[in-house]
Amino acid sequence: MYTIKEAAARSGVSVPVLRAWERRYGIVEPDRTAAGYRLYDDEALERIRTMRRLIDAGWMPSTAASAILVGDPLALATGRAPVAPDVAFDNAARDADLNLIDAFVTAAIRLDAAGLEVVLDRMFGQGSFERVADRVLLPALSNVGEAWADGRLSVAGEHAASHAALRRLAAAYQAAGRQAPRDGAIMVGLPPTVRHELGALAFSTAARRARLPVLYLGPDLPVEDWVESARATLAQAAVIGVVTADDIRPAVEVAVALRATNPDLMIAFGGRSAGRTGEVFNDDPRIVAGSNGGRSEPPVILPEPMMAAVRTLENALAGRARRSDGGPVAAS
Incomplete structure (x- = not known):
């Protein structure tokens, strides 16, 4: 080592x-x-x-x-690709992605509901759900937010675009697999006051497609409801979305409350502010020791690419399962 x-x-x-x-x-x-x-x-x-x-x-x-x-x-x-990367093809694909992103923002600015649906149809015809989410859908929604912030897009246009995307994501989530079993669920949601749920729902869909037992709890979930959901489902993990710096403190409060209820519950943070949230959580004096009396397990920090985030969570769960089965254990 x-x-x-x-x-x-x-x-x-x-x-x-x-x-x-x-x-x-x-x-x-x-x-x-x-x-x-x-x-x-x-x-x-x-x-x-x-x-x-x-x-x-x-x-x-x-x-x-x-x-x-x-x-x-x-x-x-x-350490080599099966075929040398085709730069021209990559550039053309990237240009096509950017055109879709621009078209989505333009349709939102124009309050063109039919246009939004047409662009979403084209997006979801580009390949796997994970590619669509990482390469076009989530970047398009980020650009929509920027257009609203700089005054180019009305609140109505932002809502129209977000809800159109939300409907597609909800349909993809439903099509991704069966509901999570009552026991041993992986809870995914957003802390209280946090409402930008599209990234969390996209992750939930990708995780469900990977056959993980996801229970999506949605946005703006009070701390006590996180705790009650963990108890009711005997949850094995909680994935808490943290997009902006303002989300860090509410996310930490959820994680601290969950660990107080179950010191061995796996905590994962996802989103742009996940890394900083993990640092704040680790420094919180209220964190209790694990059931073995040792140091509390640090949170899992999920990377931003969709498949990398899902694989990271899968690896963390598999590592815990191996340790529970008597495999090599490293202090944590």
């Missing part, structure tokens, strides 16, 4: 870069010492080296991380 400094030196990256890859893309999930320090094994080092080789070969970091997380055999073995 290697410390973070040793792992960085052996894999040829800096410590800040290694931390960023771990937080943003979830390519490794280090064990931790009793004092909370990261420990990396040889498999983790090989993943880090592969990530570095792929990026050096011209891959986008998010694409490289996805190849590693899904276990692309050639990428993992050699």
Whole structure:
């Protein structure tokens, strides 16, 4: 096992870069010492080296991380793509994505409900749900928010665009699989006062497509309802959405209350402010020790790419299951 400094030196990256890859893309999930320090094994080092080789070969970091997380055999073995990246094709695909994003914002500005539906039809015809969410839908919604903030888009236009997207996401969620079982659910939702739910619903859909037992709780959920839901479902994990800096404190309050009820409940934060939320949560003096009397388990920080976030959660759950079955246990 290697410390973070040793792992960085052996894999040829800096410590800040290694931390960023771990937080943003979830390519490794280090064990931790009793004092909370990261420990990396040889498999983790090989993943880090592969990530570095792929990026050096011209891959986008998010694409490289996805190849590693899904276990692309050639990428993992050699650090090379099966075929050299077709830059012209990539640029054309990116241009098509940008055109769809612009068309969605334009339809919102014009309050063109039919136009919004046409653009959404085109978006969802682009490929897998995860690709659509990462490459066009969520960026389009972000641009809608920016257009509203700078005065180009009315509140009515923002609402029309958001609700059109919400209807599509709700349909995709329903089509993604069966309802979560009553016991052992993975709760996904937003803390009190937080209402921007589209990212959380998109993640819930992707996780459900991966056969995870997701229970989507929606936006603006009071702390006491989070706690009661965890008790009623014997939840194994809670994924709390944190998009803006204003969401950090409400998210931490939810996580602290959940851990007070069940010290062993897995806590995960997702969204643009997830990393900072994890730091605030870890520093909170109210965090109780785990059931084994040791240090409370740190939260899982989900990276932003959709499939990377789902894989990170899957890996965290699988690691916990192995430890419960008597596999190698690292202090956490």
